[in-house]
Amino acid sequence: MTATTPAPSAPVAAPEPPVLAAVDVTKHFAVRSAVGARSVVRAVEGATLDLHRGRVVALVGESGSGKTTLARLLAGFYAPTSGEIVLEGAPVRQRRGRVERGYHKDVQLIFQDPFGSLNPLHRVRHNLERPLKLHHGVRGKAELDRRVRELLERVALSPVEQFVDKFPHELSGGQRQRVVIARALAVEPKVLLGDEPISMLDVSIRLEMLNLLDRLRTEDGLALLYITHDIASARYLCDDIVVMYAGEMVEGGPKEQVIADPQHPYTRLLVESSPDPGRGARDREALFDADADGLGEPPSLIDPPPGCRFHPRCPFAMDVCRTQAPPRADLGDGRWARCWLHADRTTAQENE
Amino acid sequence: MTTTEAPAPASGPGPAPSAATDPPAAVRAVRRWGFLLRRLGFYAAAAAAAIVLNFLLPRLMPGDPSSAIVEELQRVSGQQVPPETLESIRAIFGDPDQNLAEQFVGYLGQLARFDLGVSVVNFPVPVSELVLQALPWTLLLVGTTTVLAFVLGTGLGVIAGWKAGSRLDSILTPLTAFLSSVPYFWVALLALWVFGFVLGWFPLSGGYDANLAEGFNLPFLASVMHYGALPAATIVFSAFGGWLLGMRNMTVTTVREDYVLLAQAKGLSRGRVILRYAARNAMLPSFTGFAMALGGVIGGALLTETVFSYPGIGYLLFESLNKRDYPMMQGVFLIVTLATLLANLLADSLYVVLDPRIREQG
Amino acid sequence: MRPSSRGSGLLKGWKVRVGLSVIGFFVLLALLGPWLTSSIPGLDPRANDLTAIGLPPSADHWLGTTQFGQDVLAQTIEGARGSLFVGFLSAVIGTSLAILVGLPAGYFGGRTDSWLNFLSNLFIVMPVLPLILIVAGYMQGTGLWVIALIIGFFGWSGGARTIRAQAMSVSNRDFVLAMRTLGEPHHRLLFHEVLPHLTGWIAAMFLSGVIGGVMAEAGLAFLGISDSGAISWGTMIQAAQQQSAVLRGMWWWFVPPGLCIALVATAATLVNFGVDELANPKLRTVRRSVVRRTRDRANETAVGSDA
Amino acid sequence: MVTQIMSDAEQGTTDTVSDVLHVTGLTVEYVTDGDPVRACADVTFTLRRGEILGVAGESGSGKSTLITALTRLQRPPAVTTAGSIVFHPRDGGPAIDLVTASPRALRALRWTSLSIVLQSAMDALNPVMRLGAQFADALRTHDRTLSKDAAWARAAELLATVGISGDRARSYPHELSGGMRQRASIALALACGPELVVMDEPTTAVDVVMQRQILAQVLRLRRTLGFAVVFVTHDLSLLLELADRIAIMYAGRIVELGTARELYDDPRHPYTRGLRDSFPPLHAPLTRLTGIPGTPPDLRRPPSGCPFHPRCAARFEGCDTHLPELITKGGHAVACRLHEPTERPDPAPDSASGPASDTRPDRTEGGAS
Amino acid sequence: GGSSSGDGTAGGRDDTMIYGKTDGGTTFVHNYNVVGPAIDKAPNMELVYEPLMRIDYSNGAVVEPWLAESWEFDDAGTTLTVHLRDGVTFSDGEPFTADDAVFSLNLPIEQPEFSIAGVTYEKADKVDDLTFTVTFAEPSFATLKQFANILLPMVPEHVWADQDLNTWTNPEPIGTGPFTLGEFKPQQVTLAARDDYWGGELPMSTYKIIPTSADAAKAQLLRGDIDIAQGSWANGEQEYTAKDPEHNLYQLYPNGGAMSAMFNAGRPPFDDVHVRRALAMTMDRSAITTTLQRPGTEAGPTGLNATVYADWVDPELAEPWPIDAEAAKAELADGGWTVEDGALVKDGESYRPSILFNNDWDWGSYADILINGWRDSLGIEVKPAGQPTAGFYDAMNLGDFDLAAASTGGAGVYGVYSFLDGDFVVPVGESATLNQGRWSNPEADEIIAAMESTDDEAELKELGLRMQELVVDEVPFSPLYDNFYFVEINAKRWSGWPTPDNFDHIPFVGMGPDLILTMLDLEPAEG
């Protein structure tokens, strides 16, 4: 590659306090088995996450690791089992699993499937007018029209006339996702939570979406949570990466460092497993042989393994891994990992 | 069962925790039974509701068996019946001055002894005796025809669904829609006329040739079949269409499932693909429907039995209604309801066998 | 279920078109019935032509006469009114109840759902016809209104189940959650987001309800529970049956009402096919002949280009 | 052995001994109420024995259609309207055209020569049959002598080869995790030792970690069993690592076909280039990427001429009227008028053929190698 | 039974008479508790248990001897002395004595719940083995017919005395009748003829009753599967008789009563005799009989059948009323009524009467005929109000009707008119079992009382004429068409049936003694 312009620019470290934060949040789902016995799905365990103005945090992890649950906790759909969601320094109070409209004025969620999250029976206009009416009391056709145009232009759906009266199915995937984003923006939130916002889109369109998100972050100073399976796209967009495994956060830190030098064995596995076009021409057999098979399956969240949840699959598992949950080890530069391999540092710090 | 040393429980994708977890065999078995247990619970509750309903119905509604008797007697004899008679008859059919709770307790006590009261019309014959006399006929007729209609409809439905769009399908499906739209008793009347009156192939009423000795002997069974053929045929005729249409649609949907595609890809014979892959799965919703339909079917026997003067429970109910035999009405309704619930439970148990996923119906 | 495909798509198939035309015809007949029978001489459903007792179709009486010298055609026209009245009223009641029970159950879930679902399951497993009979029997002397009410009241459970399942699936779709995130209140979510998606099912249910109502009315009338003052197809068949019309070969008496019921029911079924196909695109089948034609055409052009 | 195959592939020979499949002019249409949808148009390629042919393309480009047509599993409304798929059995038996083969002949080929792995294993396994029974079904259909017990034993063995304990044969599909199901599907596909396995996005439903695990197993098994694979995915970055050769599909056509290296290093078709540049690198320095502007065409109303021309930055006069042919040059085929010797207006610099970034001045310019 | 039911019997078909019972449901219930308040009992229990007397419909419905050989009232009409026939035995061989009769007659007195026959006596006392007395509170010359009621059967004391009749179903009935129970199956009851029946030897050895439906019975008759059935058969002449006039007999025996329009005199507008008359004058009776296909059976205004009561009916009142719209209008005008917009109006009150009828009799079409008639001749719109049997009787009894289609009739002139007794009148809303029309008239009460206290035939005739006049004048009810016992016979197997032109007894199953008499006359048909 010849271009030197860095990809989406990352503003340097943010000193200000987080807009939205999850503090040691745990979410357990009570499910009833067929016999009526209750069991608990430990979907998210002790998650801590800060979202700052103008910064993008990527949340990666395998399927079922609790990413969506965390996003929905942050979006206020679920009440945390323990821990707190803090919006601009103030803990969010929940009433029976619901938060008030005011909260949603600041925090908006974008869903994975742009088709699914638009009611096929409503036109684009309706989708955009509702939040305007609900949150900004915008009345009057002319005013509404003006605001709708603005929104569509911001997500680069122009000429506006061509889109405003269309039904979702008349739009392409990328256009639909733009409408979804515009709808979230209509609320003028401070935080945008994207739950795999591009994974359902066509490969060729994904980048446009990432670029749009990036623009919103820089232009509007939105705080963004970007949830993805695809660590490469995370690297493209975000500033920090947090890796989740089986409901727990195992590693976090600035993206380049995490990807280039993963500290947690799971992160390493994840990075190694991810296809990299840049690596493409390397010897195939070597690439795939590197992965010994029989790595096992992700654990059940109803009955998670004791100790480190990754230990059954971890090539470095030690005795302590099997019994005790690893502490969070601070590795400097904002990096941290939850692994007994780095326990010395924790202990060191804790001892100090 | 399989070994218990299954690999460590693992979690897969998907929000349904039951699908995501992978419990050992023992737990799976427990779950299977758990499903049944829960259904059992439901049916118990339904039965309780039916019993309460059955208790309340006559008490909430106008009408009183004793005056019904007296009126009927007056009509028959053309004589006036003295008030003392009415009072005495009242006493036989329960004390109306008791409060509801006392009555209910008494009612439960009676039920526990399978005492459904005494038929008004046939005093002093107990209702239970009459019900038990009629029930086997209905069970025989309805049971066989329901299964027959189900099998026939489902079978044809699979064929129509498998060949969706073919000439067979495009004729069979609308035709069936028409056939199943014809009012049942109307078909029955026509059948009775043509095959009973005009052609004389089948008897016009009754359940068997009463001149024959009852029991498990060939002539008797043959006669039962001969007498039952026409009612059965008409039930099957008008019931199979529903199954056919449902099954056709399910088959059309199922045939597009990947596992059917894969079965074809495996090079299996067409019959095997249809039967073990397409039909087997397409049948499951039909089967739930089958269980659901039983309630309607037993109720529907009423019309059949009326047209063919078949000695079943439907006719009994019909008669008891006409003659305002309240205890009999209640008794029949209770038995029919309980029989339906039981049939449903059986169907549910079968469902558990048929569908290893024991999906709870939505 | 896309809006544009809904309107046009529904009317595309022959099944739906035929079905709707037939239903429309009968509805028109029911509406214009009184006017027709009163303005055309000799077409009074209640007039007794004593010179024509139980006569087969003739120029005077196109569909013949009953044992009472009544014109069968006139009665059939009048009967459309009675039958469809019961059908529609019971369908309205049944559908409303189904929505009332099914929609909250599916949307709110949880305890609301448990109770409502128990209720509808209860009604599903109950043998409804005997129940209707008993209640109607207790009611003693029932007008068509009461009959329609009873039929509707006991006939909602299957629909409630469907509505519940659909409401549940729609409520769990992302767009409902998304609108909730925007701060839409429940009632708007229910009626503007969820309910419109159920219209197909509701329409189908309503149509099935109409068939069910018409059939149930006929069945009840056959069993002697009807409003004798009113004329419906059911009471016609019952009257014919009472007069042994079948045995006596007076087919013109009982065939028209039976056929009308069958026609209406078939029509509704056909429309429901269309709705089904719309709701479940997998059901949209291609006729084999079309496939064959395409293949043949392709082969021809292939041969042509080879030459 | 691997090297042998690799060298074959690079030589680009077309002799029938080393080829499994010759696909020529395959056209598949969906019969609809309106005009038929041509989801595969004039697809021509050769599959060599034991090679992995990757097929990449956007959603709706006809990949699945191609796969089902190759195995003749398509159902109405899909109709193969032209072309041939000639299969050359390993044992040197007579070649057979799958398009015209009788159902009986086809059934004999199925699974023993030609098997398939579908995208979603949950959907591809019969939910009401035990895993072992589904294996036994296939095994005993093609080997009548096999006893039921032997078939189940074989099923357990096969499961073991993909890392699933044999006693899992008694499980129902829903009792397995997604990854296990997918691996079981693969084991099932290999049950009768096929010469060709087609895979339609077999790993999209699983995680990257699991994906790698599964693919590693496929590669290992291919090494020992020597079957050829047609591997369909929309993830070009994965194909670049996995496949021997890659076919890029656009709007039902193959627009480019070459080895993985060729496609990565020297994508000739503007679409291929755009696709390649749609995947941000994991380790290489980050640049601003733009993907491909516009949307994939609606196959009911395909654009005239080159189907890609509405989105193509390098289009020139005639692109909207002339359909470029797939022209092979040194084993590397491309269907673009930029590379048609006669058509080319004037040799455009490589960079100019880059994606549409040029048309959007507000964007940072796109990456070229 | 179907096609095969005719064969199969061991004893041979010729020895058997088969009755297709159309009104007993599809199954029979084994219940010979003949005195219980059950409506449905075992079929033809009257062939096993007999009453003391019988009513002769061939002759003015007078009471004739049966088990009682003779009887006489004292002058006051309060004590009846009955002499039993000698030599009557129960089927178990025990003789039938006054003890049994007294036991049987006292049953409903001692246990009111078994008082189903509407008995009016106070007690019965034995005099000697063949004589007993019955005591009444009031002069009761006219109430003799209660002893002819098959609901008051003679039962053996030695069997019945120690049974709890509230639970006992009497599975093995023992009576004085010509038959004993052979075999009881829910779908066929076989009775076996006794060889020691007091009345003589029956020509058949078995009598079978099979349940059937009205339609099926017709086919079975045509095929000869059954020998006798009953129920009306519209157009039976063509559809049945004409097919084999020699053997296919469709017989109508007038039962003396009529289907009538009952006016509710308990509430307006039918509390006004002018309205009653006006409507009675405009009933299209012949249209109804035409559709019934029984032309000429329109009932006269007295409610007494002209054939049965030939000696009793006032010849001037015998003819059915023709439609006379003018007279009817005059009546309305007399009463001060006008018709406005289909409603009857008087003094600012307007009434839209309805006609109640029993749906189960499928009477709607006849109601329509009446309604059309009233509309055409008077302009009154009467609404149809059909009810199923139960609701019909409820409405009747509560007086919740304007006009009702109901049967009238009874045994003898007194029997026909006795229900009009003003004693029976209760207010609308309370349940009346008789005189549901709530009509009362001092003169009528007087006549009825007088009828009860005399057994002088001339006096009775005179009273009857007065009553007829009163009824025709006051129109408490208006007869529409005659009621009949409908009998269908297939005479291929058995000959010697009575005919309506020439009969001493009606071959109607259910009228125990009459059927027995009929059977005794039968003989196996030739070939």
Ligand SMILES: Nc1ncnc2c1ncn2[C@@H]1O[C@H](COP(=O)(O)OP(=O)(O)OP(=O)(O)O)[C@@H](O)[C@H]1O
């Ligand atoms: N409402 C719920 N009730 C019970 N369990 C739940 C619920 N929602 C999620 N879970 C469980 O919690 C775990 C985490 O699910 P979650 O959807 O958060 O994962 P995810 O990381 O988003 O996965 P994916 O990448 O597949 O979207 C899963 O095991 C899931 O089954």
Ligand SMILES: Nc1ncnc2c1ncn2[C@@H]1O[C@H](COP(=O)(O)OP(=O)(O)OP(=O)(O)O)[C@@H](O)[C@H]1O
């Ligand atoms: N039943 C059908 N009727 C009409 N058109 C169809 C049908 N099925 C598929 N198509 C069309 O055929 C084209 C190719 O579909 P296909 O499924 O082969 O694409 P694909 O490349 O596999 O896409 P994906 O990556 O989404 O799986 C699409 O444009 C689609 O719209």
Ligand SMILES: [Mg+2]
């Ligand atoms: Mg998720």
Ligand SMILES: [Mg+2]
């Ligand atoms: Mg695909």
Ligand code: NI
């Ligand atoms: Ni090799």
